[in-house]
Amino acid sequence: MANNEHTITIDGTEIHFKAGQTIMDAALSAKIYIPHLCHYPGLTPSGNCRLCVVELNGKDVTACTTQAQPGQQIRNQTPELNAARMAITQMLFVEGNHICPSCEKSGNCKLQAMGYYLGMRDEHYPQFNPRREMDASHPAVLLDRSRCILCDLCVRASREIDGKNVFAIAGRGIHAHLIVNTVSGKLGDSDIAVDDVAANICPVGAILIKEKGYVAPIGRRIYDQHMISDVAFDEHVPEHKEHGND
Amino acid sequence: MKTGQSSISPSDKSTRRIAIDPVTRVEGHGKITLLLDSDNHIREARFHIVEFRGFEKFIQGRPYWEVPFFVQRLCGICPVSHQLAAAKAVDQLAGVDRLTPTATKLRRLLHFGQILQSHALHFFHLTSPDFLFGFGSDPVRRNIMGVLEKHPEIALQGVKLRKYGQQIIEAITGKRVHGTGTLPGGMNKPLTTGWRDALLTDIENILLWSGNAVKLNEQIHTANPEHADFATFPSNYLCLTGEKGELEFYHGGLRARYPDGAFIFDQFDYCDYRQILREEVRSWSYMKFPYLHQLGNDRGWYRVGPLARVNNCDRISTPRAEAERKRFRAYGHDKPIHSTLAYHWARMIEALHCAESIQNLLHDPDITGTELVAEKGDRRHEGIGVIEAPRGTLFHHYQVNDEGIITRANLIVSTTSNNQAMNESIRIVADKYFDGREITEALLNHLEVAVRAYDPCLSCATHALGKMPLQVELIDAAGERVHRLTKDSTGQYVS
Numbered sequence: 001m002a003n004n005e006h007t008i009t010i011d012g013t014e015i016h017f018k019a020g021q022t023i024m025d026a027a028l029s030a031k032i033y034i035p036h037l038c039h040y041p042g043l044t045p046s047g048n049c050r051l052c053v054v055e056l057n058g059k060d061v062t063a064c065t066t067q068a069q070p071g072q073q074i075r076n077q078t079p080e081l082n083a084a085r086m087a088i089t090q091m092l093f094v095e096g097n098h099i100c101p102s103c104e105k106s107g108n109c110k111l112q113a114m115g116y117y118l119g120m121r122d123e124h125y126p127q128f129n130p131r132r133e134m135d136a137s138h139p140a141v142l143l144d145r146s147r148c149i150l151c152d153l154c155v156r157a158s159r160e161i162d163g164k165n166v167f168a169i170a171g172r173g174i175h176a177h178l179i180v181n182t183v184s185g186k187l188g189d190s191d192i193a194v195d196d197v198a199a200n201i202c203p204v205g206a207i208l209i210k211e212k213g214y215v216a217p218i219g220r221r222i223y224d225q226h227m228i229s230d231v232a233f234d235e236h237v238p239e240h241k242e243h244g245n246d
Numbered sequence: 247m248k249t250g251q252s253s254i255s256p257s258d259k260s261t262r263r264i265a266i267d268p269v270t271r272v273e274g275h276g277k278i279t280l281l282l283d284s285d286n287h288i289r290e291a292r293f294h295i296v297e298f299r300g301f302e303k304f305i306q307g308r309p310y311w312e313v314p315f316f317v318q319r320l321c322g323i324c325p326v327s328h329q330l331a332a333a334k335a336v337d338q339l340a341g342v343d344r345l346t347p348t349a350t351k352l353r354r355l356l357h358f359g360q361i362l363q364s365h366a367l368h369f370f371h372l373t374s375p376d377f378l379f380g381f382g383s384d385p386v387r388r389n390i391m392g393v394l395e396k397h398p399e400i401a402l403q404g405v406k407l408r409k410y411g412q413q414i415i416e417a418i419t420g421k422r423v424h425g426t427g428t429l430p431g432g433m434n435k436p437l438t439t440g441w442r443d444a445l446l447t448d449i450e451n452i453l454l455w456s457g458n459a460v461k462l463n464e465q466i467h468t469a470n471p472e473h474a475d476f477a478t479f480p481s482n483y484l485c486l487t488g489e490k491g492e493l494e495f496y497h498g499g500l501r502a503r504y505p506d507g508a509f510i511f512d513q514f515d516y517c518d519y520r521q522i523l524r525e526e527v528r529s530w531s532y533m534k535f536p537y538l539h540q541l542g543n544d545r546g547w548y549r550v551g552p553l554a555r556v557n558n559c560d561r562i563s564t565p566r567a568e569a570e571r572k573r574f575r576a577y578g579h580d581k582p583i584h585s586t587l588a589y590h591w592a593r594m595i596e597a598l599h600c601a602e603s604i605q606n607l608l609h610d611p612d613i614t615g616t617e618l619v620a621e622k623g624d625r626r627h628e629g630i631g632v633i634e635a636p637r638g639t640l641f642h643h644y645q646v647n648d649e650g651i652i653t654r655a656n657l658i659v660s661t662t663s664n665n666q667a668m669n670e671s672i673r674i675v676a677d678k679y680f681d682g683r684e685i686t687e688a689l690l691n692h693l694e695v696a697v698r699a700y701d702p703c704l705s706c707a708t709h710a711l712g713k714m715p716l717q718v719e720l721i722d723a724a725g726e727r728v729h730r731l732t733k734d735s736t737g738q739y740v741s
Binding site: 101102103104134136137142210211213214215216217218219220 | 307308309311312315316319340419420421424425426427428429430434435622649650651
């Protein structure tokens with residue numbers, strides 16, 4: 001491409017971008033996969049999972065929060081970056097209780113799929129085995145905090161799409177945890193509904209629709225059939241709901 | 247706390263303590279202690295399960311629909327049995343009393359496949375080396391590879407029988423080991439016509455090979471007096487049977503018989519199992535000792551599994567297996583057979599019944615139906631699922647709160663029910679083969695054979711190319727080690 005005013009280059013491939021797009025937006029539009037867990041097109045990027053870190057002109061930046069600028073030279077699929085992504089993924093695994101063999105999210109879990117994508121063979125780091133509160137107080141939605149990776153997607157989806165404010169992240173650093181914005185702190189006292197985006201956007205098994213586990217047979221789950229890198233391009237949250245659901 | 251049926255303890259100065267450690271793996275590690283009196287006679291045998299599993303505890307706090315896939319990880323050989331027992335309990339928790347015909351038949355087909363593969367593994371891979379080469383033969387050859395070399399036709403039939411059962415499991419659960427399949431009130435996918443047709447292609451061979459296995463066991467058992475007499479002792483027997491007293495693996499009422507064959511009870515609703523069963527805890531083992539409450543802990547222990555089922559049932563619903571059951575019964579003069587090694591003969595009769603039942607189900611139009619899940623009713627707070635697993639009656643009992651979270655669980659697995667019987671078998675074998683002076687290779691081999699009759703999980707490493715590490719120590723009454731025999735990881739014995 002002769003005109004680079006609206007192009008960037010990722011791993012040697014020059015792609016167009018639209019004004020205002022992030023590097024992640026541009027890459028996804030061009031069907032170039034940059035690993036990510038906390039990004040979801042249509043939601044404000046937060047840059048907190050750090051998996052989408054790419055090398056831009058010799059510096060590490062998060063692709064989901066960095067604006068695309070003409071002429072950027074970006075390195076994405078490098079051994080060093082993927083090694084760092086693997087370490088991050090392994091840390092996410094050990095920080096929670098991710099027991100894939102019995103987890104109902106298995107096969108549809110982005111964390112698990114990311115592990116497969118990166119060639120993760122073990123967890124490497126010592127298990128934290130955290131004891132975190134399970135909240136089953138809602139009749140249709142289950143919150144299992146032991147699997148939460150603090151991606152913040154439910155927080156943003158509830159506020160930006162559902163028009164509610166069900167979730168928040170409280171605490172800092174290792175003490176950060178997902179809370180429910182009710183006086184009791186219980187999901188059952190919130191106004192979350194089963195078809196809210198926030199109830200369905202969790203990339204892992206932290207927020208689940210009750211009694212729907214294992215309905216998809218082995219072989220027909222998303223990541224039984226596809227690598228996470230192949231199905232990341234069609235995702236987009238629905239339009240903002242003015243009043244949310246009941 | 248009771249400490250067992252004998253008053254003798256290892257610290258008793260009048261006894262000697264012999265530890266066989268490890269005898270093999272029980273999802274980890276098992277150990278035998280033989281307690282001798284001052285005359286060097288076996289006074290008591292203790293089969294220790296030293297690995298703590300903890301499933302009953304750590305499923306507390308989990309949602310009830312997750313349980314079948316959590317607890318199936320108890321075992322790599324019979325996970326389907328745990329999944330199905332839990333699924334039956336989960337059906338009740340979801341308010342479902344009756345599944346669709348297709349779901350019921352898919353679960354039954356799955357269970358027949360599971361028992362077939364497990365029984366094939368148990369006999370061909372783990373037991374046949376003992377039977378074909380002799381209990382005391384060279385351990386380097388006494389394994390499935392040795393059978394493949396010396397008796398390739400028998401070994402290959404066993405391997406293919408197991409493979410066929412695993413294919414059924416894969417067809418229904420998506421994987422040969424630890425798949426999914428059951429849902430509260432049903433199943434998650436139908437059996438495709440492609441899978442059905444593929445399975446039907448091989449069924450005649452499966453029937454033939456299952457029948458051959460029964461004949462082989464009958465021949466071995468009846469031709470070798472040592473087999474008939476090996477660890478033979480009278481016991482009670484417990485299992486599920488169908489409404490008409492037929493052999494039944496998936497659903498039925500509890501039946502128990504005295505050693506002479508008289509009923510202790512029959513068609514007892516398993517949801518009330520706590521009325522008839524108690525579990526005794528002994529300080530030296532993580533495995534409990536269940537017993538029939540009405541007979542007390544001294545007389546109330548019982549055996550479960552193939553021998554119990556074939557002894558207990560009045561008939562088998564499929565013709566070839568029923569004919570073999572009648573031969574089995576005739577051999578026992580129409581009374582219960584108490585020989586521990588007859589477990590294997592009964593096991594292969596059941597494998598034949600599985601093969602016949604699989605054929606019937608594959609020809610049933612319902613098996614490829616698509617009505618898979620029954621409508622849920624009102625959530626209940628308690629669910630009890632009981633099933634006949636390959637090794638015997640398996641109890642899964644769960645309680646949940648209003649939010650669907652498990653608050654209490656009780657699992658009585660088959661091997662637990664056979665706990666006292668295994669101790670008794672070991673005691674009898676040790677008493678017969680211990681020379682009063684030292685542990686011999688022959689004694690070790692015979693103890694392993696006794697345990698293996700009940701459960702290959704306890705001896706799965708034994709035939710791993712003959713390389714099970716095994717150490718036996720002889721400790722005198724003063725607590726001094728006077729002899730040690732070790733079988734190392736190459737199968738060699740070292741004094």
